[in-house]
Amino acid sequence: EAVVHWFKRDLRTFDNRALSMASAKAKSKGVPLICMFIVSPQDYQAHLTSAPRVDFELRTLEVMKEDLAEKDIPLYVTTIEERKNVIPHIMQKCEEWNAKHIYCNIEYEVDELRRESKLVKKCLDQGISFTAVHDDVVVPPETLVTGAGKQYSVYSPWFRAWIKHIHEHPHLLDAFPPPTPNPPTARQLFEPIFASPLPTTPPNKSLTIEERNRFASLWPAGEHEAHSRLTRFLHEKVGKYKETRNFPAHNSTGLLSVHFSSGTLAARTAIRSARDINSTKKLDGGNLGITGWISELAWRDFYKHVLAHWPYVCMHKPFKYEYTDIEWEYDDAKFEAWCEGRTGYPIVDAAMRQLNYMGYMHNRCRMIVASFLAKDLLTDWRRGERYFMEHLIDGDFASNNGGWGFSASTGVDPQPYFRIFNPLLQSEKFDEGGEYIRKWIPELAGVVGTAIHDPYGRGAGKVAEKAGYPRPIVDHKMARERALARYKEGLGRS
Numbered sequence: 001e002a003v004v005h006w007f008k009r010d011l012r013t014f015d016n017r018a019l020s021m022a023s024a025k026a027k028s029k030g031v032p033l034i035c036m037f038i039v040s041p042q043d044y045q046a047h048l049t050s051a052p053r054v055d056f057e058l059r060t061l062e063v064m065k066e067d068l069a070e071k072d073i074p075l076y077v078t079t080i081e082e083r084k085n086v087i088p089h090i091m092q093k094c095e096e097w098n099a100k101h102i103y104c105n106i107e108y109e110v111d112e113l114r115r116e117s118k119l120v121k122k123c124l125d126q127g128i129s130f131t132a133v134h135d136d137v138v139v140p141p142e143t144l145v146t147g148a149g150k151q152y153s154v155y156s157p158w159f160r161a162w163i164k165h166i167h168e169h170p171h172l173l174d175a176f177p178p179p180t181p182n183p184p185t186a187r188q189l190f191e192p193i194f195a196s197p198l199p200t201t202p203p204n205k206s207l208t209i210e211e212r213n214r215f216a217s218l219w220p221a222g223e224h225e226a227h228s229r230l231t232r233f234l235h236e237k238v239g240k241y242k243e244t245r246n247f248p249a250h251n252s253t254g255l256l257s258v259h260f261s262s263g264t265l266a267a268r269t270a271i272r273s274a275r276d277i278n279s280t281k282k283l284d285g286g287n288l289g290i291t292g293w294i295s296e297l298a299w300r301d302f303y304k305h306v307l308a309h310w311p312y313v314c315m316h317k318p319f320k321y322e323y324t325d326i327e328w329e330y331d332d333a334k335f336e337a338w339c340e341g342r343t344g345y346p347i348v349d350a351a352m353r354q355l356n357y358m359g360y361m362h363n364r365c366r367m368i369v370a371s372f373l374a375k376d377l378l379t380d381w382r383r384g385e386r387y388f389m390e391h392l393i394d395g396d397f398a399s400n401n402g403g404w405g406f407s408a409s410t411g412v413d414p415q416p417y418f419r420i421f422n423p424l425l426q427s428e429k430f431d432e433g434g435e436y437i438r439k440w441i442p443e444l445a446g447v448v449g450t451a452i453h454d455p456y457g458r459g460a461g462k463v464a465e466k467a468g469y470p471r472p473i474v475d476h477k478m479a480r481e482r483a484l485a486r487y488k489e490g491l492g493r494s
């Protein structure tokens with residue numbers, strides 16, 4: 001007999017609820033624990049998982065395979081081309097290993113829930129117990145309700161309820177212990193799994209050698225790296241987070257999003273660690289940097305609660321249905337200019353180039369480029385949402401969808417539609433000296449002073465033109481009026 005833990009987006013051994021439970025079950029029965037992970041190229045395609053993200057997962061699995069092997073726990077990883085074959089393959093393996101229990105952590109997206117419900121049925125048919133638990137969020141979805149018993153759709157009251165709930169149930173932040181070692185006999189029993197190499201990258205997600213090296217050095221993988229990044233951030237930066245977090249040139253945020261979204265670090269671990277260094281030993285009060293960081297991490301829970309309660313957001317529908325009928329522009333050339341960082345708006349272009357190079361973009365810049373695409377270019381925000389997922393190493397459906405809905409004014413608790421970011425003012429405010437722009441747009445390195453924010457409008461046109469930097473592809477004043485009119489018309493129609 002054996003117990004199986006199915007890894008998905010929880011690629012860690014420490015503070016992993018389902019893994020810890022699976023290990024306890026195996027120990028109580030005196031049977032081995034087997035871990036598995038399925039590489040599913042069709043799932044990657046369907047969910048727009050970026051190539052850097054797939055690469056990060058495979059690099060993480062290498063670290064995990066070694067860590068688990070030290071405890072004689074085999075990690076079985078295989079590629080299943082078609083997603084419809086994933087569940088049958090898991091069942092086949094369970095039969096082969098005589099596994100009577102499967103554990104996993106719940107993912108809240110519709111496709112994943114459907115897949116899990118198929119697994120429940122198969123397990124019932126085969127007499128296997130199946131346990132799926134909440135782990136990805138600190139407070140499970142549907143726990144927090146308004147006075148009227150409804151799901152919150154506004155962040156601030158939700159956040160107050162979230163803090164209160166955790167303070168009343170402090171065990172929600174307790175760590176789950178890592179798995180205990182298998183009986184040594186597991187080595188011989190599962191030797192082929194220990195000996196087999198990890199699958200290669202699926203062809204639909206391959207990277208060039210240069211890209212592989214770049215992403216590996218920018219984003220070292222695995223949970224040990226996640227923990228040392230967390231420790232460094234909490235020691236060196238979190239104290240000033242509140243004042244510095246909005247400035248993309250400052251490198252003052254945690255840069256842990258790839259770890260939260262792949263599960264190499266649990267949000268629970270990070271929030272607990274931040275709480276423990278706060279003078280109040282609570283999630284509120286005390287150091288503003290610490291509490292500010294916790295409140296940002298809470299957005300992650302918030303968007304997952306929204307997704308779990310209103311699953312239609314997974315189906316290309318705006319959260320606010322009255323925004324369904326906005327008439328968008330379909331200008332491919334302008335969309336491509338946005339994707340490639342050639343809009344003629346330096347802050348937008350710097351941000352898009354950061355994304356294309358690093359698989360990451362600073363949060364302030366994500367808001368600026370999202371607002372620019374949806375409002376200045378009046379492009380359907382879903383095109384941008386898609387482009388982000390295809391390029392971000394930290395792509396996470398709920399946070400990405402939430403962020404796009406916020407910026408395009410179509411989402412849960414969004415910016416009102418008439419609040420339209422002025423890219424020039426955003427640039428002056430958040431990249432005053434232009435360091436971020438100069439870093440990502442080498443063509444503008446020679447532009448001095450405030451012309452960096454708007455070279456053609458502020459007397460640096462010749463330098464910019466000579467360096468091949470484009471003129472603005474849209475006039476912000478005109479675009480603002482157009483967006484206001486179109487949003488109003490769209491709202492009128494529904």
Ligand code: FAD
Pocket residue numbers: 245253254255256257258260261293296297298299300303361362363364366367370388392394395396397399400401402403404407
């Ligand atoms: P820090 O400032 O150190 O914050 C700590 C953690 O809190 C982050 O790692 C993240 O897990 C969470 N967090 C912070 N801000 C938010 C937020 N606004 N919404 C949800 N969680 C947040 N984040 C993703 O993880 N994946 C995405 O696909 C994603 N897409 C986004 C798209 C748009 C249009 C916008 C506006 C935001 C998006 N975000 C996304 C949120 C945010 O930009 C990133 O989480 C953040 O920039 C990551 O950098 P960091 O780890 O240094 O963050």
